[in-house]
Amino acid sequence: MNISVQPIPAFNDNYIWCLIHNSNAWVVDPGCAQSVRAFINEHRLTLKGVLVTHHHADHTGGIEELKHSFSNLTVIGPQSANITGLTTIVSDQQHIDLSGLPLELTVVALPGHTLDHIGYYNEQMLFCGDTLFSGGCGRLFEGTPLQLHNSLQRLTQLPNATKVYCTHEYTCANLRFAVMVEPDNQQLLDYQQQCIDKRAQSQPTLPSSIEVEKAINPFLRCDQNSVRTSLERHSQHSLVDNVSRFAALRSWKDNA
Numbered sequence: 546m547n548i549s550v551q552p553i554p555a556f557n558d559n560y561i562w563c564l565i566h567n568s569n570a571w572v573v574d575p576g577c578a579q580s581v582r583a584f585i586n587e588h589r590l591t592l593k594g595v596l597v598t599h600h601h602a603d604h605t606g607g608i609e610e611l612k613h614s615f616s617n618l619t620v621i622g623p624q625s626a627n628i629t630g631l632t633t634i635v636s637d638q639q640h641i642d643l644s645g646l647p648l649e650l651t652v653v654a655l656p657g658h659t660l661d662h663i664g665y666y667n668e669q670m671l672f673c674g675d676t677l678f679s680g681g682c683g684r685l686f687e688g689t690p691l692q693l694h695n696s697l698q699r700l701t702q703l704p705n706a707t708k709v710y711c712t713h714e715y716t717c718a719n720l721r722f723a724v725m726v727e728p729d730n731q732q733l734l735d736y737q738q739q740c741i742d743k744r745a746q747s748q749p750t751l752p753s754s755i756e757v758e759k760a761i762n763p764f765l766r767c768d769q770n771s772v773r774t775s776l777e778r779h780s781q782h783s784l785v786d787n788v789s790r791f792a793a794l795r796s797w798k799d800n801a
């Protein structure tokens with residue numbers, strides 16, 4: 546498809562992902578207009594549009610300013626009382642064409658971190674905002690554990706090779722917790738070392754992939770014996786299903 550996806554770092558640990566084909570570009574979750582403008586100008590690109598995953602300010606704060614800077618900007622996002630500046634509102638399973646890019650993406654509803662949260666995917670790439678992180682998942686600000694668990698389970702149905710473009714560089718901190726949960730998961734330990742090496746060279750640990758996340762991310766592994774045993778030891782009682790395990794894991798991490 547010849548589309549390049551580049552991270553634009555913003556704030557402390559956000560990535561605003563930029564999709565590029567020839568000189569046309571789209572960005573995902575532009576919390577900061579200035580970082581996007583600098584990148585677009587430096588690479589002599591034309592910004593055609595914006596994808597938004599949810600209402601938090603570090604994902605939406607740059608929208609209005611970008612609309613002033615770039616004429617005819619398409620801004621796609623979910624129905625939400627807390628997002629202003631959208632030109633197109635989308636919902637679950639809707640297909641969208643990104644003007645200027647040879648690319649069609651599908652919308653997936655991902656309630657949990659917030660109630661308005663959506664993601665965008667095709668067979669090669671997933672933009673999942675603050676729902677799935679490498680080695681972790683978003684906090685529950687608005688939804689229930691059941692909602693976030695089901696949202697994450699939907700993402701595990703994507704093809705293994707799908708690249709996972711999360712919005713934050715939280716990977717190493719997430720993996721320190723993941724190793725507490727699964728100290729004997731060798732693939733996790735190997736992945737942790739790779740990520741530590743990348744950060745030591747100031748490289749992003751992202752994108753990850755669905756295959757890697759299914760192997761190392763405890764929030765996708767609540768059905769595994771290793772995670773179940775660890776959770777029951779930590780919470781001191783038995784947990785009867787994957788949703789209660791997921792809820793216990795989320796609250797363990799929140800308080801770790």
Ligand SMILES: [Zn+2]
Nearest residue numbers: 599601658675
């Ligand atoms: Zn958020």
